[in-house]
Amino acid sequence: MRQILWFRRDLRIIDNKILEKASNEVLPIFIFDKNILEKLDFDDKRVTFIYDAVLALKKSLQELGLDLYIFFDTPKNVFTKLKNEGFDEVLCSCDFDSYSIKRDKQINEILPLKRYLDSFLINPNKNLKKDGTPYKVFTPFYKSLSWLTSSDKIGEAMINPNLKLSKYENKTPTLDELGFERVTLPEFLKKSPQNRLDDFKEKVKEYEKNRDIFYKDGTSNLGVDLRFGTLSPRMIFNEIKKSDKENSEAFIRQLFWREFYNYILFHFPNSENENWNGIEISWSEDEEDFQKWCEGKTGVPIIDAAMRHFNKTGMMHNRLRMIVSSFLCKNLLIDWKKGEQYFAKKLLDYEASSNIGSWQWAASTGADSVPYFRIFNPYLQSAKFDKEAIFIKSVMPELKDVDAKLIHIEGALKDKYVNSIVDIKYSRDRAMRIFKEAKNAKV
Known part of the structure; x- marks a missing residue:
């Protein structure tokens, strides 16, 4: 039996299901998928992060006596070629977005595909209500998992020590050969995944109090690790519970919001492109307003600071x-799908299910x-969570000498900043009227 270990959203050796389930002769691979990369900008920050994470994984596997063979191609081409090399099956982790499902179906027709739950804590197809239908509300969904959320530890995968490397001639492509340039990542990403987790363990005690204050470093900063699997959700759950x-x-509750959104997208795949609740909104088609929102030029300081910081770093605080998103969908009345x-x-930690779920939540x-x-009032929000305008002024130097109180009052800046x-x-x-009409029309 010769197995291909296809690393995707599990870029680590610790607590990795395919390294536990594999046996005998294996060929670990990672594919820089042309189907995905061709849609990205040449300076996409995620590619730099993934490239470095893949090289780190290669080094870790080499220390185990294995290796990682890195391809730049479509998955179909890679596996068609590997099938002709005499491999019998492919082991990989589950992924649930629409592209992944289509891709895996295609690959399974070339070589048998064994998939293991590794990027999430629960199998979305198993946690159903008594009547066999999926949960639609978070709280009962969360309560139904109390057996898991209240546990002290979730079992982690162990590495099979008897694996043998199947040698393969393959040259690792450079970032330039992939068509991308190296970009600067946020400072915290220069640390190892384990160090990032250790840093968060020191903040857990104050997490509930500080996580909404966006000028403080009070969040986990683990979204990128969860997205690309440089840490597993089991590892994070266990270490936070232990610490x-x-x-x-x-924090555990937030971790399960991620599970809930993956669960919803799995059971309701049309929600990727349609309003989940079926209401029809008369969205604005004002492209100029949308572009000003994208560029951070709306005239509302907290919106502009958030979007400019986002465009520069690929990161945005949850609050x-x-x-x-409330401003875009409610105040500007622009379709959530555009946001x-x-x-x-742009998001460094972009995950389809969480992003779609969060935008539909806001809309x-x-x-x-x-x-x-x-509907969030952006001025009240900035006054409450950034009273001294620390975050706003750090992003917008043109406001650094302005009284913070004025920044939180609509229309108070006058000639000091552009009009909203x-x-x-x-x-x-307007939003209240249009949404009420849409809701009544559906009823």
């Missing part, structure tokens, strides 16, 4: 994500989403 069980609940697609292009169109009448493209009260009332 501070008493204060871990707030800021809620504020800018989701823009985030998909009041998704599963267990915010009620349509709950929309009146908050007017746009709020």
Whole structure:
């Protein structure tokens, strides 16, 4: 039996299911998928991160007496070629977005594909209600998993020590050969995944209090690791529970929001492109407003600071994500799908299910989403979570000498900053009316 170990969203050797389930002679591979890369900008930050993570994985496997063979091609071409080399089957982790499902079906027709749950904690096809239907609301979904969320430890995969490397001639492509340039990543990503986890363990006690304050470093900073599997969700769950069980609940709950959104996309795949709750909104087609939102030129300081920081770093604090998405979908009345697609292009930790679920939540169109009448006031939000405008001023030097109180008052900046493209009260009332009409029409 000759097996191909296809690393995808599991770029690590610790707690990796395919390294546990593999046997005998193996060929570990990673594919820089041309189907995906051809749609990305040449300076996409994710490619730099993934490239470095793949090289680190290669080194880790070499220390085990194995190796990692790195391809730049389509998966279909790679596996057609490897089948002719006499390999019998492929081991990989599960992935649930639409492209991954189509890709895996295609590869399974070339070589038998064995998939293992490794990027998430639960199999979305198994945790159903008593009537056999999927949960649609987070709280009962979360409560149904109390047997898991209340546990102290989830079993982790062990490496099979008896694996033998199947030698293969293959040259590792450079970033330049992939068609990308190396870009600067946020400072915290220069640390190892384990060091990032260790850093967060020191913050867990204050996590619930600090996670909404976007000028503080109070979040986990583990989204990229979860997305690309440089840390497994089991490892993170176990280490956080072990380090501070008493204060871990707030973070564990957030970890399961990620599970919930993956669960929803699995059971309702049309929600990737359609309003999950079926309402029809008369969205604005104002492209100029959308571009100003993208570029951070709306005239609303907290929105502009968040979007400029995002465009520069590929990172955005969760509270800021809620504020800018509410502004786009409610105040500007622009379709959530446009915002989701823009985030998909820029987010370092972009994950289809979480991004789609979060945008549908903000737009009041998704599963267990915010009620349509709950609309974030960006000025009140910035006053509450950035009172001294520390974050805003760090991004927008043109406001560094302005009294922070004025930054949090609509229209108070006058000649100190550009005028807002929309009146908050007017746009709020407009959104309330249009969403109410849409909801009544559906009923």
